[in-house]
Amino acid sequence: MTVDREVIADDATPDRRAAADEVSTATVVGYAVAAAALVGWFLFGWLVQRQGFIASVGETAGAGFGLLLAVSVIGTVRRSRR
Numbered sequence: 001m002t003v004d005r006e007v008i009a010d011d012a013t014p015d016r017r018a019a020a021d022e023v024s025t026a027t028v029v030g031y032a033v034a035a036a037a038l039v040g041w042f043l044f045g046w047l048v049q050r051q052g053f054i055a056s057v058g059e060t061a062g063a064g065f066g067l068l069l070a071v072s073v074i075g076t077v078r079r080s081r082r
Contacts, residue, residue, distance in 0.1 A: 038064050 038060055046056035 034067055038067075 041063055042056050042060040045051050045059055046053055051059075
């Protein structure tokens with residue numbers, strides 16, 4: 001069985017691909033801020049609200065997964081515009 005396909009010339013050099021794969025400083029700072037916010041959210045729920053360790057871990061994990069979902073959707077939208 002064969003599949004007919006067109007060959008698309010990739011004019012991007014390996015140097016351009018490496019530059020495109022680098023993570024920007026703003027992204028790293030954003031991830032660090034999000035991680036600090038999640039740690040703060042955990043400590044606030046556990047120590048201030050006294051809702052229990054497991055409940056605080058669960059709530060923080062839920063917030064973290066929500067942030068990951070948002071990052072995934074934003075990344076997909078940005079990549080589809082290219």
